[in-house]
Amino acid sequence: MTGPRSGPDAGSTASSPPEVGLPALLQVLRPIFRDHRLRLGLGFLALVTVDFLQLLIPRFVKSAVDALSAASATSPQLLRLSGYICLVAVFVALLRFIWRNLIIGFSRILEKKLRDRLFAHILRMDQPFFEQWTTGDLMAHAGNDLNAIQMACGMGLVAAVDALVMSTAALAFMLAISVKLTLIALLPMPLLIICTRVLSGRLHHRFNLVQEQFSLLTEFARATLVSIRLIKGYTLEHFQERQFADLGARYVRSNLKVAVIQGLLFPIATLVGNIGMLLLLYYGGTLVIEASISIGSFVAFVSYLYMLIWPMMAVGWVANLAQRGATSLRRIHRLLTRQPLVVTGPTLALPATATVYACRQLRFTYPVATRPALVAVDLEIGPGLLGMSGRTGSGKSTLCKLLLRMYPVADGQLFFRGRDVNLLSQTDLRQCIAYVSQESVLFADTIANNIAFGRPEAAPEEIEAAARAAAIDADIRSFAGGYGAIIGERGVKLSGGQRQRLALARALLCDRPMLIIDDALSAIDVETEQEVLEGILATLAGRQKTVLLVSHRVNVLRRCDRIVLLDEGRIVAQGCHQELLDNQFYRAMAEKQQNHA
Ligand SMILES: Nc1ncnc2c1ncn2[C@@H]1O[C@H](COP(=O)(O)OP(=O)(O)OP(=O)(O)O)[C@@H](O)[C@H]1O
Ligand SMILES: [Mg+2]
Known part of the structure; x- marks a missing residue:
């Protein structure tokens, strides 16, 4: 350490x-x-x-x-x-x-x-x-x-x-x-x-x-x-x-x-x-x-x-x-002379297809790892709210990072709007995605600047609207200094849940066609969690947006249009909440969380 x-x-x-x-x-x-x-x-x-x-x-x-x-x-x-x-x-x-x-x-x-x-x-x-x-x-x-x-x-x-x-x-x-x-x-x-x-x-x-x-x-x-x-x-x-x-x-x-x-x-x-x-x-x-x-x-x-x-x-x-x-x-x-392993292509005008992202037999092994992190994943990610869950280490974050093009993928396995990602410009693709990582990344700056990181030109009203959607506006107003408060190195002056919601507000402010939230609501209490979900759903309403939400919480997952369950890098089940209750892992998770509630 x-x-x-x-x-x-x-x-x-x-x-x-x-x-x-x-x-x-x-x-x-x-x-x-x-x-x-x-x-x-x-x-x-x-x-x-x-x-x-x-x-x-x-x-x-x-x-x-x-x-x-x-x-x-x-x-x-x-x-x-x-x-x-x-x-x-x-x-x-x-x-x-x-x-x-x-x-x-x-x-x-x-x-x-x-x-x-x-x-x-x-x-x-x-x-x-x-x-x-x-x-x-x-x-x-x-x-x-x-x-x-x-x-x-x-x-x-x-x-x-x-x-x-x-x-x-x-x-x-x-x-x-x-x-x-x-x-x-x-x-x-x-x-x-x-x-x-x-x-x-x-x-x-x-x-x-x-x-x-x-x-x-x-x-x-x-x-x-x-x-x-x-x-x-x-x-x-x-x-x-x-x-x-x-x-x-x-x-x-x-x-x-x-x-x-x-x-x-x-x-x-x-x-x-x-x-x-x-x-x-x-x-x-x-x-x-x-x-x-x-x-x-x-x-x-x-x-x-x-x-x-x-x-x-x-x-x-x-x-x-x-x-x-x-x-x-x-x-x-x-x-x-070291070149990135992730290849990038030219800027192309992409058709608006029904499926935003498609994985076809997607496999991935980390550069120094011996075991694959993803094995033959077949998945269509379209507009709407897609939930993802599975045991820890099952490959959820890995999949999110591949969608963001952080690691190289083989040809013919990952398609964005019908095109192989290896033929697309990395920058263009990333500009379509707002991402909230599993660990919130914050800077020793003001709250407003932390939220506006992806859009430095955003107006104060827009920043506040994003904060409201992420259910953090009230917390911010209670701080001395409000939106101008400095949050310390890596956000040390905030609680874990506040840090997560701030990172979410940053992503919401970017207002991109796709939003990936990698288990970034885990430190939020159950009530606030529902409030945050409402905020995310409101951004979806009436728009062709795609949200991929990784979570271990059944209360969150049940609001999704579809849920994918991963285990050891494979998709082991998918369907809505009701359908997944047939799955042993999901049912056990639901029952445990029911008993604790
Ligand atoms: N940078 C890396 N290099 C090598 N192996 C990695 C790396 N990151 C993750 N792994 C391995 O890949 C597998 C999948 O990890 P991943 O982070 O995708 O799991 P996860 O489903 O997101 O788990 P959690 O629910 O705990 O976040 C794990 O076995 C992990 O040890
Ligand atoms: Mg993870």
Whole structure:
């Protein structure tokens, strides 16, 4: 119930499809890059210009030092050189601001576009999808994975280009001064690349653990808050508190492990840089003494060596960012390429047939189940009030969900107005049906907004009329705030029966040709139940409407034109109340409820 889940990707590993290649993955990003090519082009131009401008500074220093050591330096010359350095610094600052805005801004745009696409895609998915991917998985994708892609396409790309340009140019300048000295000074650099590669790999791994721990922590807090009444009922507060503290401690430990690596990375870089400097001072100094190079060249060389340290570090870092980005992109790609199993067809003008819905030998097995939930159901659902009953688990809700097209059905088994549902537009079909599910779904909003959910444009009078038909109007008026009262998360401020009637009012307000009520009057007392029934019958009066009413109550069922009895996924009897009294299950149910009344 409230136990922590097993990592962000737990539910999605069940049926891993074959790995897709990088080019196919990059197709997801290509259109976004294409749309912003101008922005990116300008951004990278600014970035490369910054690199070249920075490389100029050691040249100015070289000229100044050479002039000083030759004792030929004049004040105006020194002033001019420092003026150039200042000017370059100003340009560098300006261009840095520009590329940051353009390139990092692009990575944020990319993240937003991917997030919107992912959200729209998830909204289009069907019930089997939501049974495979948990809320936690989807939240992890929307958070961590998109973030990793954004990092790879933003800072990752910047660091890659920057490191390439900087290192190539710095190396060229160094080689121009002295090939031998360059080779000597570069000796420790591979060590730096290896160290950053290893350490930043560890860093990412540990960072992932931190994020996983954080997901577990937040998921635990969420699950606890959602089931707070249950926890109090079972007096589990201390137990939950200990578990929470435990998760918190693990989160802190994993954060400390990250800090250890981060603490190592920079000192190592400086150490390696200083080893290079040691070699440079010794051999470079000798070259200056031998007068093979000037003091100015030596000073410039030192600056270029410092400039190389960052690109060398970046190589390892960028490799890891790219790896992480590709892994996340693969996960997002897997989500985006999942198609709903429920097929949908074009919009068709449908004839008004006598039968609204027809099931022909309808069979259905849930995606992960071994036993079928419905077996060869033959049923005609026409205008009027059709009751449905049967033992718990007999398949009533399953049938309702199939009528709503929440799960896929095979061809030739389900017909809406004479057409196979697999040839019809899902949206068009659903727009013909108002559905009240077995568990009422309400939002932390006002009562009026909860009722008007399916028709946000409905006038207050219409909302009140729907509430009256669902026999909830009087209750609403008794609340402080009336229709404007906020009902709390999932309607916690309402009684079970009030929640059910509110959900019914929502469906009645939609006024669609077909109404499916899945056992949604179960928490209502017998008197109110009759009042609600009158309300539903009134909406039917004189109109070609179809109502499918699932119920365990004989008092409700007896008002139906026809009743269908299900057992183990089969229809075992159908007829009116009187006819069904011949059925053993129905008669026993009727007698029991008679005795209790
Ligand atoms: N999402 C699901 N995945 C797998 N099996 C399911 C799923 N939903 C329901 N089932 C199974 O399908 C069978 C029929 O369930 P269904 O919900 O249709 O029963 P029901 O007649 O509505 O029962 P109740 O009167 O308790 O609401 C049950 O055995 C149930 O365990
Ligand atoms: Mg049910």
